[in-house]
Amino acid sequence: MKQTGEAVMHGDRGDIVVGWLTKIVVAIALVAVCAFEVVAIAITKVSTKDDATTAAFEASQVYQDTKDVQQAFSTAEAFALEHNGTIDPETFSVADDGRVTLKMRKEATSLVLFRISAAKKWLVVVEAGEARATG
Numbered sequence: 001m002k003q004t005g006e007a008v009m010h011g012d013r014g015d016i017v018v019g020w021l022t023k024i025v026v027a028i029a030l031v032a033v034c035a036f037e038v039v040a041i042a043i044t045k046v047s048t049k050d051d052a053t054t055a056a057f058e059a060s061q062v063y064q065d066t067k068d069v070q071q072a073f074s075t076a077e078a079f080a081l082e083h084n085g086t087i088d089p090e091t092f093s094v095a096d097d098g099r100v101t102l103k104m105r106k107e108a109t110s111l112v113l114f115r116i117s118a119a120k121k122w123l124v125v126v127e128a129g130e131a132r133a134t135g
Contacts, residue, residue, distance in 0.1 A: 037113055044108035044125045048085060052104035052129025055079040055087065060100040061133040069094050080104050091128075099132035 059076035080087045091103035113119040
């Protein structure tokens with residue numbers, strides 16, 4: 001029973017704290033998801049560049065040993081597949097000195113962007129690789 005002049009304040013202070021705490025947790029979660037997406041794309045970009053260069057080097061070694069462009073391409077393609085990538089055959093070339101040039105394509109891991117059709121293109125990373133084996 002309430003007496004006159006007495007205010008009922010149970011729960012008001014707790015509701016304010018829970019409301020702010022919820023907003024903070026949601027904000028931190030959103031920042032974490034965005035950070036994951038950005039870092040995943042950046043890591044994929046760096047690893048794709050390294051893998052493209054390594055694939056080109058391995059293809060160049062095979063070409064210098066066999067002088068077979070198809071076998072060199074198959075080597076680069078196998079390396080790319082092992083590293084979750086693909087080689088565009090139209091970008092693969094072998095110069096007279098055995099230098100191999102190619103482009104590798106990979107898709108970054110995503111929590112959210114893969115669900116948004118307009119943002120899917122941000123996940124696709126294409127990097128050029130060029131190398132010449134010595135020997």
